[in-house]
Amino acid sequence: MDERLLGILADSFPKILLPGLMVTIPLTVLAFSLAMAIAVAAALVQFARVPVLTQLCRFYIWVFRGTPLLVQLFVVFFGMPRIGITIEPFPAAVIVFSLNEGAYCAEIVRAALESVPAGQLEAGYCAGMSYLQTMRRIILPQAMRTAFPSLSNSLIAMVKDTSLASNITVTEMFMATRTIVAATWEPLALYIEVGLVYLLFSTVLTKLQSIGEKKLGAYQRQEG
Amino acid sequence: MLEVKNVKKSFGALEVLKGVDLTVNKGDVVAILGPSGSGKTTLLRCINFLETADQGTLIFDGEEFQLGRVPKRDIARLRKKTAFVFQSYNLFLNKTALQNVTEGLIIARKMPKAQAEEAGRRALAKVGLSDRWDYYPGQLSGGQQQRVAIARAMAAEPEIIYFDEPTSALDPELTGEVLTVMRQLADEGMTMLVVTHELSFARTVSSHTVFMEGGVVVESGPSKEVFGHPREARTRAFLQMEEAGQRTTRSDFL
Ligand SMILES: Nc1ncnc2c1ncn2[C@@H]1O[C@H](COP(=O)(O)OP(=O)(O)O)[C@@H](O)[C@H]1O
Ligand SMILES: [Mg+2]
Numbered sequence: 001m002d003e004r005l006l007g008i009l010a011d012s013f014p015k016i017l018l019p020g021l022m023v024t025i026p027l028t029v030l031a032f033s034l035a036m037a038i039a040v041a042a043a044l045v046q047f048a049r050v051p052v053l054t055q056l057c058r059f060y061i062w063v064f065r066g067t068p069l070l071v072q073l074f075v076v077f078f079g080m081p082r083i084g085i086t087i088e089p090f091p092a093a094v095i096v097f098s099l100n101e102g103a104y105c106a107e108i109v110r111a112a113l114e115s116v117p118a119g120q121l122e123a124g125y126c127a128g129m130s131y132l133q134t135m136r137r138i139i140l141p142q143a144m145r146t147a148f149p150s151l152s153n154s155l156i157a158m159v160k161d162t163s164l165a166s167n168i169t170v171t172e173m174f175m176a177t178r179t180i181v182a183a184t185w186e187p188l189a190l191y192i193e194v195g196l197v198y199l200l201f202s203t204v205l206t207k208l209q210s211i212g213e214k215k216l217g218a219y220q221r222q223e224g
Numbered sequence: 225m226l227e228v229k230n231v232k233k234s235f236g237a238l239e240v241l242k243g244v245d246l247t248v249n250k251g252d253v254v255a256i257l258g259p260s261g262s263g264k265t266t267l268l269r270c271i272n273f274l275e276t277a278d279q280g281t282l283i284f285d286g287e288e289f290q291l292g293r294v295p296k297r298d299i300a301r302l303r304k305k306t307a308f309v310f311q312s313y314n315l316f317l318n319k320t321a322l323q324n325v326t327e328g329l330i331i332a333r334k335m336p337k338a339q340a341e342e343a344g345r346r347a348l349a350k351v352g353l354s355d356r357w358d359y360y361p362g363q364l365s366g367g368q369q370q371r372v373a374i375a376r377a378m379a380a381e382p383e384i385i386y387f388d389e390p391t392s393a394l395d396p397e398l399t400g401e402v403l404t405v406m407r408q409l410a411d412e413g414m415t416m417l418v419v420t421h422e423l424s425f426a427r428t429v430s431s432h433t434v435f436m437e438g439g440v441v442v443e444s445g446p447s448k449e450v451f452g453h454p455r456e457a458r459t460r461a462f463l464q465m466e467e468a469g470q471r472t473t474r475s476d477f478l
Contacts, residue, residue, distance in 0.1 A: 126274075
């Protein structure tokens with residue numbers, strides 16, 4: 001490897017990492033938090049079979065799981081201004097990522113809720129608790145424990161998918177890398193470099209996932 | 225204190241309860257016997273509103289309700305006066321033994337946490353599980369789980385506890401510890417309605433025995449009479465069959 005290339009890699013590293021820390025991670029954290037709120041709400045509505053809202057949730061999930069993320073980004077960022085709704089790139093990305101991720105996670109949470117034995121809800125009733133009290137204290141915590149590994153996987157997938165936001169001019173890590181490539185013409189080294197940064201992020205999340213699973217799994221440990 | 229009249233319940237075309245009457249007085253221990261499929265579980269579930277009966281009257285503490293259209297508010301109020309012990313324990317899997325006992329006290333009955341924990345520890349001590357208070361259900365044996373479930377039931381100081389075959393899911397060597405706890409509870413004067421296959425428990429602990437078959441009560445009366453001089457041929461046949469079976473398969477705990 002020649003000195004010039006090493007220089008470019010060293011120079012570009014902070015220029016890639018910085019948008020990673022300042023854009024990719026905040027985008028992921030914000031969108032995933034919103035996605036969780038959407039997912040839990042949509043899953044609970046379906047679990048309780050709330051009329052009308054259940055159908056609305058099914059429709060929402062059907063649309064967002066059935067169309068490409070990139071198309072959704074383009075519709076919101078490039079399409080909406082046509083009907084007078086102009087959204088800045090970053091908020092547009094947050095909206096689309098949270099809706100898209102929310103649709104997938106809603107299915108994960110719903111399946112997890114349904115896997116909780118029916119006897120748990122009945123035991124809550126017989127202990128004098130209401131439906132909502134039992135859901136909040138007994139059923140949802142158990143479901144979230146079940147859903148945790150799948151939700152973690154979705155989060156890790158989403159960190160990488162945020163690179164698509166470069167297509168709607170969000171200056172996240174991948175966008176930053178493309179800019180440097182255009183100036184230096186070292187695509188191979190630079191794209192590998194940004195790939196390694198994504199790998200670093202994913203690895204940290206995977207570590208956090210296994211720590212989280214250990215903590216949450218306490219009650220599932222069997223004796224002997 | 226508890227009376228049900230003419231309880232009917234069908235699942236689709238299958239008529240499971242065909243007009244069941246039952247009375248439980250304060251301090252009574254009433255055993256419900258009967259072959260599998262006779263509707264015993266369904267009856268208990270209808271009485272505690274886990275199933276909605278098609279028809280029937282429930283009188284609880286002198287208050288009369290038409291089963292099938294009891295307002296939610298009344299259901300919630302009645303459930304706080306009762307407790308249920310399930311065949312499959314149904315302990316809250318994400319809660320420790322102590323939390324299983326205190327959860328309903330704190331959340332449903334709004335008892336201060338310290339007071340609930342004291343009541344919880346007392347209840348666990350009574351079922352002999354003081355040292356397991358911080359174990360999760362998955363770390364306890366079936367017999368221990370059922371004893372926690374009984375502690376959960378009695379800590380709420382209900383007016384009556386319903387038991388649905390509390391020992392049927394247990395290995396034979398673990399039924400004794402659960403029956404002992406139930407007997408102790410009966411001795412303390414707790415009102416209990418117990419669906420069971422344990423004839424010796426019904427004979428020696430329950431004050432009254434009800435024999436159900438095919439969705440109707442075939443015979444009921446003081447346990448001494450039902451066991452000593454069964455009036456109905458079907459009761460006699462059932463008791464003989466069960467006794468023959470249990471002598472060979474189960475050791476008598478009493
Ligand atoms: N939720 C249900 N749906 C349909 N059939 C049921 C349901 N619960 C019970 N049954 C039927 O009702 C009958 C009585 O059941 P059950 O009350 O559990 O009897 P037991 O407790 O005396 O064994 C059985 O034939 C059973 O298959
Ligand atoms: Mg049964």
